[in-house]
Each structure stands twice: as structure tokens, then as C-alpha cells.
Amino acid sequence: xxxxxxxxxxxxxxxxxxxxxxxxxxxxxxxxxxxxxxxxxxxxxxxxxxxxxxxxxxxxxxxxxxxxxxxxxxxxxxxxxxxxxxxxxxxxxxxxxxxxxxxxxxxxxxxxxxxxxxxxxxxxxxxxxxxxxxxxxxxxxxxxxxxxxxxxxxxxxx
Amino acid sequence: xxxxxxxxxxxxxxxxxxxxxxxxxxxxxxxxxxxxxxxxxxxxxxxxxxxxxxxxxxxxxxxxxxxxxxxxxxxxxxxxxxxxxxxxxxxxxxxxxxxxxxxxxxxxxxxxxxxxxxxxxxxxxxxxxxxxxxxxxxxxxxxxxxxxxxxxxxxxxxxxxxxx
Numbered sequence: 001x002x003x004x005x006x007x008x009x010x011x012x013x014x015x016x017x018x019x020x021x022x023x024x025x026x027x028x029x030x031x032x033x034x035x036x037x038x039x040x041x042x043x044x045x046x047x048x049x050x051x052x053x054x055x056x057x058x059x060x061x062x063x064x065x066x067x068x069x070x071x072x073x074x075x076x077x078x079x080x081x082x083x084x085x086x087x088x089x090x091x092x093x094x095x096x097x098x099x100x101x102x103x104x105x106x107x108x109x110x111x112x113x114x115x116x117x118x119x120x121x122x123x124x125x126x127x128x129x130x131x132x133x134x135x136x137x138x139x140x141x142x143x144x145x146x147x148x149x150x151x152x153x154x155x156x157x158x
Numbered sequence: 159x160x161x162x163x164x165x166x167x168x169x170x171x172x173x174x175x176x177x178x179x180x181x182x183x184x185x186x187x188x189x190x191x192x193x194x195x196x197x198x199x200x201x202x203x204x205x206x207x208x209x210x211x212x213x214x215x216x217x218x219x220x221x222x223x224x225x226x227x228x229x230x231x232x233x234x235x236x237x238x239x240x241x242x243x244x245x246x247x248x249x250x251x252x253x254x255x256x257x258x259x260x261x262x263x264x265x266x267x268x269x270x271x272x273x274x275x276x277x278x279x280x281x282x283x284x285x286x287x288x289x290x291x292x293x294x295x296x297x298x299x300x301x302x303x304x305x306x307x308x309x310x311x312x313x314x315x316x317x318x319x320x321x322x
Binding site for chain 2: 072150
């Protein structure tokens with residue numbers, strides 16, 4: 001039996017939250033954890049990755065810390081309009097808070113248990129410009145947007 | 159602009175001004191020192207995490223990410239990286255930051271290997287390498303990661319300066 005540590009729990013909880021909402025609000029949008037799963041055949045897609053973690057001391061004289069983590073939500077759309085709509089939809093979804101799940105994997109089957117909430121502190125919304133003409137870009141890179149979230153799970157790490 | 163922080167001191171009480179100015183001078187020094195730490199973080203982050211890009215392009219990128227500190231009495235500014243300058247001198251900053259299809263994917267590059275890590279470019283050479291057609295550069299988001307690191311570092315500095 002293995003258990004995911006914090007970074008993977010943040011990524012997977014966020015991916016699952018987006019996926020659950022996407023199913024009812026959008027059709028045919030794929031949601032993945034990590035960046036490597038997207039290809040020209042599974043667009044439109046949304047991926048969740050984590051960036052740096054900042055661990056701040058909770059108080060003087062204590063080793064306990066509180067973690068804030070950067071989450072990157074990459075949006076790979078098939079048209080500019082779809083990209084803009086998806087971006088706004090995700091901003092609306094992610095500015096709220098969602099469940100932080102603790103994942104355990106037993107014999108390849110993953111189960112989760114809710115262990116608090118993930119709260120978003122701020123969101124930056126960036127259209128991805130690769131300094132190349134759109135027509136020369138790969139299909140995947142033509143309509144890309146990036147949401148950068150700084151989130152916390154309001155837990156003190158001992 | 160990659161990362162920019164600005165602080166303006168607003169002093170109005172004459173009787174307190176001598177004491178405040180001493181603190182303000184110390185604060186400005188710390189403010190600029192923090193900026194240098196953030197700049198170093200960005201450079202080190204690129205060095206340690208960029209994959210799928212040549213050493214030369216990464217080194218050139220380091221040189222183009224400059225650090226500017228402006229101390230104008232009651233105003234202090236720190237600027238790290240200038241997007242306009244990067245777009246001209248190192249336009250590949252974006253592909254290293256955001257990731258994407260390798261610009262040379264599927265193309266033959268003439269040259270030869272020296273050891274397992276160094277490839278020397280020789281135009282006109284018969285030997286060389288072909289970058290995989292579906293090769294993609296992994297994003298490292300050094301701009302966004304530095305923003306998070308920098309914001310936390312400045313928050314810490316302001317917290318320490320105001321609780322002293």
C-alpha cells in the first residue's frame with residue numbers, strides 16, 4: 001500500500017475537482033495530471049502540474065511550517081474562442097475552495113479520503129505566446145493559455 | 159517585465175523623520191538584497207530544471223535576464239528581466255518557460271558529438287543528429303515560479319520590518 005505525499009495530493013485533488021465539474025459543464029474536454037499526456041489527438045485538454053512550494057515557519061521557535069504551492073493549469077484549446085471560454089470557466093471554478101484528498105494506492109487501485117480544503121490565494125491568467133507565428137506552430141501549441149494558482153490547504157505541517 | 163517590485167516611503171511627521179529615515183535606509187538595503195536573492199533564484203532555477211534545450215541557449219538566456227535596482231530617496235524599485243529585451247535577444251525564453259514543440263523537431267542538424275552531453279554544430283558536415291519529429295520541450299515556468307518565490311520573500315521582509 002502506498003500513499004501520495006502532499007504535492008501529488010494537491011495535483012490529483014485539483015485534477016479530480018476540475019474533471020468532476022467538466023463532465024457536467026463541458027463535453028469532450030480531457031483533464032490530465034502532468035504535461036506529457038497531451039497530443040494533437042486529444043484536444044481540447046486541460047492539465048494540472050505543480051511548481052515550487054514555499055514553506056513558511058508558523059511561529060518563532062517552532063519547526064512547524066505552512067505550505068503554499070504553485071499549481072499550473074495548462075489549457076490546450078482548438079480555437080481562440082474555446083480557449084478564452086475555458087480559461088474564464090476555470091477561473092470561476094478555481095477561485096472557490098475545493099476538497100484536499102489524501103490518496104492511497106493498493107494493488108494499483110487508488111482510493112481517497114477528504115482531509116481539508118484547498119484555498120486559492122491568487123490566480124494569474126496568461127495567454128501563451130511562444131514568439132512564433134500561429135500558422136507555424138504545432139497544433140497543440142496554437143491556442144494555449146496558462147493559469148497560475150497559488151494555493152494553500154490551511155494545514156500546519158509538522 | 160519579468161518581476162518588478164516598488165516601494166514608496168510616505169513620511170509626513172517631521173519630529174519622527176530622523177528615526178524613520180535610518181530605518182528606511184536599512185529597509186532599502188534589505189529590499190535590494192532580497193531582489194538579488196530572487197534574481198539568483200530565477201537563474202538557478204533555469205540552470206537546474208531546463209531540459210531538452212541546448213546549453214548555449216540556456217547560458218545566453220541567463221545573461222539576458224538582468225537585474226536592476228533603483229534607489230531614488232523615498233522610492234526603491236527592483237526589476238528582474240525585461241520581456242521586450244528578451245523578445246529581441248533571446249526569443250526562445252518563451253519556449254523554455256511555457257514548453258512546446260521543439261523548434262528543430264524533425265530537422266537534421268549537422269555536427270558531431272563530443273562525449274554524451276556536448277554536441278558541436280558544424281554547418282556542412284555529413285554527420286549530425288535529427289531531433290525527434292514529436293520532440294517537445296518540458297515547461298519549467300521560471301517566470302511564474304519566481305513570482306511565487308519573490309512574493310513570499312518580500313512578504314517575509316515586510317513582516318520582519320513592521321514587527322521589529
